[in-house]
Amino acid sequence: MNKKGQxxxxxxxxxxxxxGALISLVFSSFTGALVYFYTPTEILQQTDSLSxxxxxIGGMVQEGTLVKESGTLKIRFMVTDGEKLFPVQYxxxxxxxxxxxxxxxxxxxxxPDQDFIASSILAKHSEDYMPVEMSEEGIAKxxxxxxxxxx
Amino acid sequence: xxxxxxRIAWKDVVGDLRRRATLSSMLFFSIAVLVVFQAAFEPxxxxxxxxxxxxxxxxxxxxxxxxxxxxxxxxxxxxxxEGLMLASVPRGIIFLGKWxxxxxLTLLVQAMILxxxxxxxxxxxxxxxxxxxxxLILGILGLTGLGVLLAAMTQAARSRETLLALLLLPLxxxxxxxxxxxxxxxxxxxxxxxxxxxxxxxxxxVYLALAPWGFGWLVEE
Amino acid sequence: xxxxxxxxxxxxGITVVIYGLLTLKWQRSLKRAQQQLxxxxxx
Amino acid sequence: MNFLARIQRPLGIITLxxxxxxxxxxxxxxxxxxxxxxxxxxxxxxxSAKMALFCYILLTLSSIVYxxxxxxxxxxxxxxxxxxxxxxxxxxxASGAIWGKPMWGTWWAWDARLTSMLVLLILYMGIxxxxxxLDEPLxxxxxxxxxxxxGAVDLPxxxxxxxxxxxxxxPASFGGSSGNPSITGDLLPPLLAMAISFILLGGYLVxxxxxxxxxxxxxxxxxxxxxxxxx
Numbered sequence: 337m338n339k340k341g342q343x344x345x346x347x348x349x350x351x352x353x354x355x356g357a358l359i360s361l362v363f364s365s366f367t368g369a370l371v372y373f374y375t376p377t378e379i380l381q382q383t384d385s386l387s388x389x390x391x392x393i394g395g396m397v398q399e400g401t402l403v404k405e406s407g408t409l410k411i412r413f414m415v416t417d418g419e420k421l422f423p424v425q426y427x428x429x430x431x432x433x434x435x436x437x438x439x440x441x442x443x444x445x446x447x448p449d450q451d452f453i454a455s456s457i458l459a460k461h462s463e464d465y466m467p468v469e470m471s472e473e474g475i476a477k478x479x480x481x482x483x484x485x486x487x
Numbered sequence: 488x489x490x491x492x493x494r495i496a497w498k499d500v501v502g503d504l505r506r507r508a509t510l511s512s513m514l515f516f517s518i519a520v521l522v523v524f525q526a527a528f529e530p531x532x533x534x535x536x537x538x539x540x541x542x543x544x545x546x547x548x549x550x551x552x553x554x555x556x557x558x559x560x561x562x563x564x565x566x567x568x569e570g571l572m573l574a575s576v577p578r579g580i581i582f583l584g585k586w587x588x589x590x591x592l593t594l595l596v597q598a599m600i601l602x603x604x605x606x607x608x609x610x611x612x613x614x615x616x617x618x619x620x621x622x623l624i625l626g627i628l629g630l631t632g633l634g635v636l637l638a639a640m641t642q643a644a645r646s647r648e649t650l651l652a653l654l655l656l657p658l659x660x661x662x663x664x665x666x667x668x669x670x671x672x673x674x675x676x677x678x679x680x681x682x683x684x685x686x687x688x689x690x691x692x693v694y695l696a697l698a699p700w701g702f703g704w705l706v707e708e
Numbered sequence: 709x710x711x712x713x714x715x716x717x718x719x720x721g722i723t724v725v726i727y728g729l730l731t732l733k734w735q736r737s738l739k740r741a742q743q744q745l746x747x748x749x750x751x
Numbered sequence: 752m753n754f755l756a757r758i759q760r761p762l763g764i765i766t767l768x769x770x771x772x773x774x775x776x777x778x779x780x781x782x783x784x785x786x787x788x789x790x791x792x793x794x795x796x797x798x799s800a801k802m803a804l805f806c807y808i809l810l811t812l813s814s815i816v817y818x819x820x821x822x823x824x825x826x827x828x829x830x831x832x833x834x835x836x837x838x839x840x841x842x843x844x845a846s847g848a849i850w851g852k853p854m855w856g857t858w859w860a861w862d863a864r865l866t867s868m869l870v871l872l873i874l875y876m877g878i879x880x881x882x883x884x885l886d887e888p889l890x891x892x893x894x895x896x897x898x899x900x901x902g903a904v905d906l907p908x909x910x911x912x913x914x915x916x917x918x919x920x921x922p923a924s925f926g927g928s929s930g931n932p933s934i935t936g937d938l939l940p941p942l943l944a945m946a947i948s949f950i951l952l953g954g955y956l957v958x959x960x961x962x963x964x965x966x967x968x969x970x971x972x973x974x975x976x977x978x979x980x981x982x
Contacts, residue, residue: 350696357692358907372862385677431856433785458855463921465790465938467781478785481921636901640894644884653880654898657873658905693904701897704818705890712789715853719846720774723795726842727952730834734959741966748973 373441376415376422383448393422393452394441394460396482402436415440418483426454433459437475439482491576495584500591502561509557513596516553517546521607535608540670542608543619544663546600547627551593552652555634558589559642578706579699586635586698593627618673625684626666629691630659636698639705662690755958762958766951773944780941789853794941796846798949799839803871805953806836810878811903814896826892827968829899830882831960835953837875844868864920867909874902888968 373394379386395415402413409428413436414421424442434440439460444453462481466473503509521542530538601620605612612619634655641650665686672680773794783790813829816822847865848858859865878895885891 347700350700353696354693354904357689357696358904361686361689361908372860429856431854433854434856438785456856458857458860461785461854461921465786465793466784467937475784633901636897640881640898641884643887643890644881645886646884650877650880650884653873654877657870657877657909658901660870661905661909690908693908697901697904701901704897705893712787712853715789715849716791719792719795719849722845722849723799723842726838727956730838730956731959734956734963738959738963738966741963741970744970745966745973748970 375417376420377417379422379446380420386446387448389446390444391446392441392443393424393446394439395422396479397434397436397438397440399436415442422452424452424454426457428456430457431459433461437479491580492584492587495581496587496591499558499561499585499588503588503592509554509592510596513550513553513592514599517550517596517600518603520546520549521604525607530608532609532611535610536612536674539604539608539610539612540667540674543601543604543623543670544626544666546604547593547597547623547630547666548659548663550596550600551589551627551630551634552648552655554589554593554596555631555638555651555655556648558585558635558638563642578703582635582639582699582702585639586632589635590627590631593631594624597623597627612674615674619670622666622669622673622680622684622687625669625687625691626662629662629687629694632691632694632698633658636694636701636705639702662687665690755962759955759958759962762951762955766948766955769944769948769951773941773948776941776944781937783938786854789850790938792846792850794945796843796850797942798946799846800843800868801946802949802953803836803839803843803868805950806832806839806957807871807875807903807906809957810836810899814899817892817896818900826896827961827964828957829892829896830964831957833875833878833882833895833899835956835960837872837879838956839953840868840872840875844872860920862920867906870909871906874906878902888971 373392374382374386376393376395379391379393393415395417398414398416398421401421402411404411410425411427411430412423412425414423416422424444426442434457439462441458441460442452442454443456443458445455446452460482462478464478464481466477524538524542524545528534528538598620601616601623604610605616634651637651637654637658641647641654644650665683669680669683669687672678672683777791777794780791780794782788810829810832813825813832817825817829844865847868851860852858878898881898882891882895885894
């Protein structure tokens with residue numbers, strides 16, 4: 337084989353190797369290796385390894401569980417991923433989107449035998465956008481999307 | 488061919504060891520990093536174990552940035568860069584030689600820094616040294632591969648060192664994350680470094696396959 | 709729900725400023741370069 | 752290049768008209784059921800993000816063509832695509848931060864999509880800085896082309912590795928894997944209009960910058976020739 341043909345063969349091989357590596361990256365799942373937040377189910381399963389650590393827990397604010405202490409900013413509510421419920425306490429400013437049935441990410445130190453006291457709360461909204469007239473339909477769809485993004 | 492790779496690498500390593508230029512500055516620099524870390528965090532033994540992966544990779548990054556700045560320095564000082572490129576050897580081979588030289592130097596420095604870090608931070612992880620060093624080698628393979636290519640790219644540039652850092656940092660971000668996580672994974676008994684080691688391998692494959700070509704395209708004709 | 713108008717105005721303000729300034733800057737630079745070119749070609 | 756000169760003005764006028772019309776649509780769109788007025792940020796944020804990636808694709812393709820065919824037009828396009836892409840990326844990050852503060856409750860989070868967008872911005876800046884720092888045009892062209900290609904291979908690695916599957920940022924509403932957009936009713940047409948306007952805007956900016964780069968290269972060429980005559 338001449339030199340040019342040899343070079344071309346090597347180039348094709350390189351492209352194949354690089355492409356293969358990239359494809360294997362797409363298919364190798366890093367689930368659980370590094371996530372922005374844990375779901376209530378996961379945190380309750382990994383009580384030992386995560387206790388005493390700073391964690392983020394994501395889910396939906398369960399309807400009918402939000403309790404506001406009158407006169408203060410203190411609130412209590414349950415976070416759910418559709419399977420497990422997880423109680424959270426918080427004292428501070430809330431993002432505007434925070435309400436029952438809405439996605440939320442709470443951050444704090446996880447002590448298994450105590451209530452989870454959040455040091456900060458982020459709202460996580462779904463990718464659904466709908467006009468105000470359709471809000472009933474929208475709320476139902478948004479709930480589904482939020483729970484789906486917990487999987 | 489292989490002989491040429493070996494000759495280029497050997498010339499760089501021996502030349503550097505004789506002048507002790509890169510090696511000693513990399514060593515002193517990493518000691519400075521360790522001292523700053525100690526002063527900033529004052530970790531107890533347990534905290535130091537947690538900090539160690541990040542600390543190791545921070546020194547790897549800083550020292551290799553320093554080493555990479557000098558990969559083509561000798562050629563540039565005596566104006567031999569163009570000559571090196573005009574040599575009858577294929578440029579992929581020149582790249583491999585340069586890369587091997589830089590890899591050996593970086594590994595040599597890390598082999599000295601790793602025990603030093605364990606001593607200075609009082610971390611009892613002596614039995615884990617082979618594992619940790621294995622992860623370091625995996626990361627440094629890809630890091631130096633990309634780094635030598637970027638060093639060739641910025642060789643003629645103004646404010647070369649800053650530019651090198653600007654180009655290298657975003658591109659190796661996933662490698663550093665994977666390296667830190669894999670090191671943390673091998674240091675705890677029930678850790679799972681598997682996915683991160685796989686990511687390091689993917690990174691090494693991609694860069695070591697691509698970099699010789701990139702080097703060739705840089706200096707063609 | 710609070711009034712989000714300031715946030716919306718800020719976003720569209722930044723958008724217009726960045727894209728607008730880039731357009732003006734490049735248009736001016738292009739015009740100047742073309743002028744110099746025509747001067748050099750027929751002095 | 753002549754072609755670019757011919758289309759620049761009409762393209763500019765069409766872009767301006769399209770932007771005007773879609774802005775009018777944006778401010779007449781209904782409020783969102785969750786986010787109220789702030790949903791209008793979407794119409795600047797999402798098209799900018801799409802264009803930031805489009806520009807990188809253009810940059811990569813021109814770099815490959817340049818290295819392969821040694822075609823100077825490809826190099827000019829690559830030089831033009833980088834600052835345009837950087838501008839789109841910067842607007843994406845800025846509008847995202849301003850949107851995130853009231854909605855999520857934070858300006859910034861180190862989550863996947865945000866991090867990889869930041870890396871993209873640094874990459875664009877690196878490519879521009881490299882071209883700037885190399886005095887020899889041929890060397891600069893080759894080095895930036897190689898860097899752009901390395902970056903193109905690297906972006907998926909960053910996306911799939913720095914990127915954890917579960918993020919704070921919601922999935923793409925549009926052109927995502929689910930097929931149909933999750934933006935419904937009267938909120939959708941302004942987004943489509945804005946997307947088209949931004950494609951036009953991106954095209955116009957690339958054409959304009961490419962012509963500016965070309966004019967400056969011709970000037971430099973003339974300078975070099977004159978110096979040779981003087982010698």
